[in-house]
Amino acid sequence: AHLGQMGVGRMNAIESARLGLGAMTHFYGLFESLYKDASIQPWPVDFNYQNEQHRFGQVARQWNMIHPRGSEPWNALIKEFLSLNFIIDPTMTIYHAGTNVMAARNADWHDTYTLPSMWDFYTPSREAHGSYWFDWTTADEVAWTKFYQVWMSFLNDYKNAGGRVTTGSDAGFIYKLYGFGLIEELELLQHAGFHPLEVVRAATLHGAEAIFEPKGIPIEYGIVRPGLLADLIIVDQNPLQNFKVLYGTGAVRLNEQTGKPERVGGVRYTIKDGIVYDAKQLLADVAEMVRKQKVARGMAPNAPLVRY
Numbered sequence: 001a002h003l004g005q006m007g008v009g010r011m012n013a014i015e016s017a018r019l020g021l022g023a024m025t026h027f028y029g030l031f032e033s034l035y036k037d038a039s040i041q042p043w044p045v046d047f048n049y050q051n052e053q054h055r056f057g058q059v060a061r062q063w064n065m066i067h068p069r070g071s072e073p074w075n076a077l078i079k080e081f082l083s084l085n086f087i088i089d090p091t092m093t094i095y096h097a098g099t100n101v102m103a104a105r106n107a108d109w110h111d112t113y114t115l116p117s118m119w120d121f122y123t124p125s126r127e128a129h130g131s132y133w134f135d136w137t138t139a140d141e142v143a144w145t146k147f148y149q150v151w152m153s154f155l156n157d158y159k160n161a162g163g164r165v166t167t168g169s170d171a172g173f174i175y176k177l178y179g180f181g182l183i184e185e186l187e188l189l190q191h192a193g194f195h196p197l198e199v200v201r202a203a204t205l206h207g208a209e210a211i212f213e214p215k216g217i218p219i220e221y222g223i224v225r226p227g228l229l230a231d232l233i234i235v236d237q238n239p240l241q242n243f244k245v246l247y248g249t250g251a252v253r254l255n256e257q258t259g260k261p262e263r264v265g266g267v268r269y270t271i272k273d274g275i276v277y278d279a280k281q282l283l284a285d286v287a288e289m290v291r292k293q294k295v296a297r298g299m300a301p302n303a304p305l306v307r308y
Contacts, residue, residue: 003029005059006049009040014077023087023210025168026094027151033077034066041065052132057140060098060147069153078154078161087164087210090155092188093181094170098144101136104175108249111304112287114177116297119305122175130173152192159194159202166210167203179248186243196240221273230274237265248283 002025003016013029024030032041041062048054067073081088097104110119124133159165167189169181176184182203189199208222221229237245244251245265255262267279291301 002026005055008032014080017081017084017086022214023089025089026091030154031062031066034073036065036067038065052129053134056098056132060143063143063147063150066150069157078158078163081158082161082163087166088155088158089166089168089210090151091168091170091185092148093184094174094176095144096184096188097175099141099148101133105307107175109177109180113248113290114305115290116293116305123308156193159198164206164209165202166207183243183246190243196243230271232271233267234269235265235267
């Protein structure tokens with residue numbers, strides 16, 4: 001469940017888990033479960049939830065309100081989550097632009113694979129959800145960076161204690177594009193301290209368990225095993241060495257023979273339920289959709305998106 005931000009003062013993550021919630025997405029209610037000297041975040045008195053810069057700018061300022069890492073309440077929360085078989089799906093990628101909005105706005109893939117209509121939705125606006133860069137400041141980015149440091153520490157400690165953390169992206173908002181956002185989530189779990197193999201397990205087996213356990217049936221995919229559906233990606237590089245090779249745009253690497261940089265990787269084939277898809281062709285289809293929409297809008301087919 002996505003615990004609504006307006007309700008976490010009445011029902012935080014651990015209270016929800018005690019009532020039977022099996023998994024939480026994002027972070028709403030997690031920090032509130034660890035408050036040290038408060039029970040509700042002390043929002044500014046002029047706070048307006050409908051002003052999304054207020055909403056997303058202030059939420060990160062919980063990072064120093066909680067019991068510290070390794071404290072008795074921190075460890076007790078992990079222990080109770082474990083006893084409840086609780087699963088956390090953090091979707092760190094969807095908020096990560098808050099730490100460096102310029103980097104998110106200028107990601108390698110936007111000009112080729114982001115539809116102009118999608119770009120319109122990302123652009124600062126008081127009408128579109130997640131487009132809250134009205135006056136995003138260094139202080140906002142510092143708060144989000146501190147928030148991520150604490151959040152990642154909890155996720156890594158929970159994983160190390162035996163807890164399950166899964167992967168998701170919530171793409172389509174906040175400069176995060178479908179497909180690309182999920183790969184960034186893999187990278188962010190590695191940033192949090194997960195070994196690449198632990199990241200892969202989070203993205204495969206643990207994700208499948210989160211889906212099938214509530215149904216009371218065995219997993220049907222999520223691991224390579226006889227009798228399960230074949231859900232595989234095939235890439236000509238080693239993602240454990242560098243998750244960036246899974247991006248549609250690949251990874252930049254110096255060619256030692258030519259002395260020049262080149263792009264390597266990108267998923268070659270996607271196998272879903274045993275059906276093989278040409279991932280490179282699918283990517284080219286998306287690029288063509290973007291080119292057509294640019295032309296329809298009177299833009300040059302390869303024109304860059306307007307960054308402001």
